Structure formats: C-alpha cells, structure tokens
Amino acid sequence: MVNSLKRLNKPQIIGVIIEIVSFIGCCFNIDAFKNWFWIGTGLNMMGTIYFIDAWGREGKTWFKKLDKKRDKNLTRKSSELIFFLAIAQTMIICLVFIAEFWWKDFSKQFSTIMGVFIMTMVFLVIILMIVERTFKEVDIIATRKDKIKK
Numbered sequence: 001m002v003n004s005l006k007r008l009n010k011p012q013i014i015g016v017i018i019e020i021v022s023f024i025g026c027c028f029n030i031d032a033f034k035n036w037f038w039i040g041t042g043l044n045m046m047g048t049i050y051f052i053d054a055w056g057r058e059g060k061t062w063f064k065k066l067d068k069k070r071d072k073n074l075t076r077k078s079s080e081l082i083f084f085l086a087i088a089q090t091m092i093i094c095l096v097f098i099a100e101f102w103w104k105d106f107s108k109q110f111s112t113i114m115g116v117f118i119m120t121m122v123f124l125v126i127i128l129m130i131v132e133r134t135f136k137e138v139d140i141i142a143t144r145k146d147k148i149k150k
Helices: 003-007 010-027 031-056 064-068 076-101 110-149
Strands: none
Touching: 003 110, 010 031, 010 110, 031 076, 031 110, 076 110
C-alpha cells in the first residue's frame, strides 16, 4: 500500500494532509479546523478528478484482439469503478451541504465530519487498491508478451 501512495497527485496529498490535521483539530472541538476540513475535502475531490484522468482512463493492453473490443479491455471495469466511486463521493459531500437548508450547522457537526472523513479515506484506499491491482494485471500480461516474443 505504501508503494501505491506514489500514485497520488499533489492536490490529493495536500487535501488528505489538511483533512487529517483538521480532523484531529475537530476532535478537540476547535471551530477553525471545521472550515479547514471542508477545504481539504474539496482539494481531495479535485485531486480525485486528476487521479481519474491519470489512472482511471481505459488504457491500451498492447494486444490487438483485446484493444479492438471495448468489452475485452482489461482496464474498463476498474476505470468505471473509480469513476463511480468519485461520483458517489461527490454526491454524498454535496448532500451534506444540501442538508444545511433543513438542519442548521449540519456540516459543522462532529458526527458529519467524522462520517465524511471515514468515507473519503475508505474511498481513497479503494481507488488505490483498484489501480494497483489493475496495474499488476496489465504488467503481468505485458511481461508474458515479452517472454513469448523472445
């Protein structure tokens, strides 16, 4: 898992650091950190969009038979799953702010912040695991292809 952290981009890294530090500040009920938490969450979401662009697109497997048909593309399922996770994360965070219309200071409650923090960290771990697994699968096929040519 430590090796897959190198796949994160700068907005994700900065956003996660701000989220972690501000979550610790929120645990001690410091109001200023509540706003910083949402700034970190926004940076993390923006970084996830760049992450999708870098790692979630459907890549080439260098096999003509696999690349001709979209259904047989090895990275298709993983790229779709990363995309749907990013959309789900964005929708849940938007629902928190829509709920502000009915419940005052809903986004400033510790339970909401803790739920969003856990969700963003779990989603981050899941998309890193998906990319790592897909990268290994494509790498194994590429090394087999090299061995066959020799």
